[in-house]
Amino acid sequence: MRLTEEFTLRQAVVTCPACNRTFSTPHLANMPVITQDTPIETDLHRALPNGAIRAALIGLCRGCGYAWWITVFKTEEILPNSLTADEYSLERTQYPRKFANAFLTGRQNGAHHRELALLALNGHWCAREAGLPHERWLDLAAQEMGKALRDRDWTGNRGYYHYLMGEICRQQRKFKEALEHFGTVDFQSRLPRELILRQKVQATAGDSSPTRLPPYLVELIFCPRRSRKAFPL
Numbered sequence: 001m002r003l004t005e006e007f008t009l010r011q012a013v014v015t016c017p018a019c020n021r022t023f024s025t026p027h028l029a030n031m032p033v034i035t036q037d038t039p040i041e042t043d044l045h046r047a048l049p050n051g052a053i054r055a056a057l058i059g060l061c062r063g064c065g066y067a068w069w070i071t072v073f074k075t076e077e078i079l080p081n082s083l084t085a086d087e088y089s090l091e092r093t094q095y096p097r098k099f100a101n102a103f104l105t106g107r108q109n110g111a112h113h114r115e116l117a118l119l120a121l122n123g124h125w126c127a128r129e130a131g132l133p134h135e136r137w138l139d140l141a142a143q144e145m146g147k148a149l150r151d152r153d154w155t156g157n158r159g160y161y162h163y164l165m166g167e168i169c170r171q172q173r174k175f176k177e178a179l180e181h182f183g184t185v186d187f188q189s190r191l192p193r194e195l196i197l198r199q200k201v202q203a204t205a206g207d208s209s210p211t212r213l214p215p216y217l218v219e220l221i222f223c224p225r226r227s228r229k230a231f232p233l
């Protein structure tokens with residue numbers, strides 16, 4: 001199976017920040033920019049054409065077991081040849097496992113529940129992109145996002161994460177909880193009102209399916225420079 005031409009994976013040599021070993025790992029060398037036609041779902045993630053691409057976002061040191069976002073690993077060298085998914089160094093079933101390793105690393109290092117929730121969400125999306133079971137990942141994301149939102153000391157963009165939690169609940173068929181979370185999203189989330197109203201309608205209708213955003217909402221949320229005048233908030 002060939003990756004699409006727009007996404008390019010290469011092999012990179014990186015250094016582990018925990019034990020200083022160097023090892024090679026797949027590296028996402030090119031990702032096409034987002035346009036209104038980019039497939040983005042209502043939980044605000046970009047649907048990738050292959051689980052190998054999302055898995056490349058995580059570095060995993062086989063020496064000490066440390067795993068985290070690839071950006072914390074120092075890149076020593078990027079090798080010239082691009083990889084196909086078949087040449088990726090892991091089996092398909094191992095793609096989401098990299099997120100499991102990162103989740104454990106985060107837990108061991110006291111990462112905030114928001115970070116753990118985002119890792120679990122990425123594990124969920126990666127498993128879907130690899131054609132693997134993914135429901136337990138969603139449950140894990142719900143647990144961690146719930147803990148993050150109950151942390152009154154956490155001062156992040158709470159409205160944005162209430163929206164994400166609403167989407168997690170909707171996809172878990174917990175529609176009443178989804179509506180409660182959507183109801184707490186305020187203007188500070190910087191999410192368009194149309195999006196919140198749309199997802200309230202979907203939850204009220206008892207629809208738990210993953211759903212693509214319509215192009216005009218992709219434009220509003222992800223291409224704000226081109227559409228600032230139309231931004232409703």
Ligand SMILES: [Zn+2]
Pocket residue numbers: 016017018019020021061062063064065066
């Ligand atoms: Zn290491």
